[in-house]
Amino acid sequence: MSVSPSPVPRSAVVTRLRAAGCVFAEDEARLLISAARTPADLTALVDRRVAGVPLEHVLGWAEFCGLRVAVDPGVFVPRRRTEFLVRQAAALTGPAAAPSGPRPVVVDLCCGSGAVGAALAAALDGVELYAVDIDPTAVRCARRNIAAAGGQVYAGDLYEPLPPALRGRVDALVANAPYVPTEAIGLLPPEARLHEPRVALDGGSDGLDVQRRVAAAAPRWLAPGGHLLVETSELQAPQTVETLARNGLIPRVARSAALNATVVIGTRPNLGNQPG
Known part of the structure; x- marks a missing residue:
């Protein structure tokens, strides 16, 4: 139940948020006021946000693909650009497209909060969903988000x-494996650098260490005609393409200018459908 009426004027909340550098201060003020149960609660929420805690951690949720996804403190916050990854996967994995049968099998690696898996379960009918993360805090959060879809979440290293x-x-x-080069971690906004787990951000010296490991094992897990979809940056995409091709997948690049998103898709050849 929100604070109504708030003894703290909405304008005062907006002013504090704007002074702290919040670009969307009006929207954030609305969300914080709506989330607060008491005036003291509102003050505490605003204090945390002004101190630099990500809005999603303050609220306890993020909006992603039209869903309200739980995001616990210390868990990677799903980015809006990653909705493009979901859309690409859904288009390739619907009942008419899934090579393994009418109930598509989806695995969400480096799942974080489980936002991608939860969104795919919402978009696809009767998906068989599995998710994995190495961070126990993320696994606990993902289990909350994926439970309604009947998915399974595992703690461990990739596959x-x-x-x-x-x-x-x-x-x-x-x-959505980490793809920030180690030396660039210090250049990230404080919200990410200080409040999100390093394991969810750091992709090694060139940012592609985890992607290489994902691609190397992918052909053993994919059905013939199945797809590996990897979020990456536009600059890194050529290397990601090369990595997928080197591991026997047929790569292509999909981009969204609106979301500033790049996804590299690698398809396992369906040899049974090839001539000869």
């Missing part, structure tokens, strides 16, 4: 905790 029976059955492997 290691997945059921072996999934090998060769996965229609879509989606990976």
